[in-house]
Amino acid sequence: MGTTVFATPAEAVADIGDGATIAVGGFGLCGIPDALIGALADSGVDGLEVYSNNCGVDDHGLGILLSARQIRRVTASYVGENKEFARQYLSGELEVELTPQGTLAERLRAGGAGIPAFFTPAGVGSPVADGGLPWRYNADGSVALASPPKETREFGDKRYVMELGITADFALVHAVRGDTAGNLVFDKTAMNFNPLAAMAGRVTIAQVEELVPAGELDPAQVHLPGVFVQRVVHTGPQTKRIEKRTVTTEGASR
Secondary structure (H helix, E strand, O other): OOOEEEOOHHHHOOOOOOOOEEEEOOEOOEOOOHHHHHHHHHHOOOOEEEEEOOOOEOOEOHHHHHHOOOEEEEEEOOOOOOHHHHHHHHOOOOEEEEOOHHHHHHHHHHHHOOOOEEEEOOOOOOHHHHOOOEEEEOOOOOEEEEOOOOOEEEEOOEEEEEEEOOOEEEEEEEEEEEEOOOOEEOOHHHHOOHHHHHHHEEEEEEEEEEEEOOOOOOHHHOOEOHHHOOEEEEOOOOOOOOOOOOOOOOOOOO
C-alpha cells in the first residue's frame, strides 16, 4: 500500500468508525496529532479504544475526545493531568489498562515489527503480572473488571512476565517534516512515541508541519520510513501548548 496525501484532516480520518482501535503518538502535549484528533472529535465517532502514553488534558489532545465521551477504553502509562479521565474511570464510565511506560513503548514497537509477545522483568511480583488491577469500576466503586494474571517464566535466575504486542486499526501521529511518500522526521521529544505508534497502526495517518515532494528529504535524516505511513496531511506549524507554566515573580530569590 502506498502513501496518499489528503487535503484536510477531516478527509484523512473520514473512514475511522465506531469501535475502532487507535494508537496515538505524542508525549504529554508534545508532538500530539492535534489536528487529526480535532477532526476525529468533529466526526462524532464513538466507542474508541485508544493506545497512548497519556490521555491529554481536559481541554486539549485526547482529552477532547474523552470529554465528548467518544473513548470507551484507554491503554496508557500516565494519566495524572486529566481530571475528567479520573472522574470517568472511578465512576465506571471508562475502562483503563495502566502499563509501565517502557512496556507500552515496546508493546507498540513489537506489534509494528510483527512480534506477538515478549518477556520483560518490569512488573514481575506486582499486580501488573499477578492480575487484579481494576480495569473498570462499577458506579458504586466496586471493581467490575480486573486485569487477568499474565504468564511468567524464568530465564537464567530471573523471572519475566509476558506482554502482548499492540496493533491498532489506525495510528495518528505528528511529524515536523514529511514527504509525499510518507517518510517522516520528528522533533526532539516527539520522537518518544510517534514512531512507535506509527509502526503499530494498520493504517497510519500523519499530520506534518512541512510537506515536501518525495526525494527531497535526506534519507539519513528520516526517522520513520514511508512503508509505515499510508496517509499524510499537511497541517502547517503547530501551536505549542505548555502543560504547566512555571515562572518566577518579580523580586523572587534566584
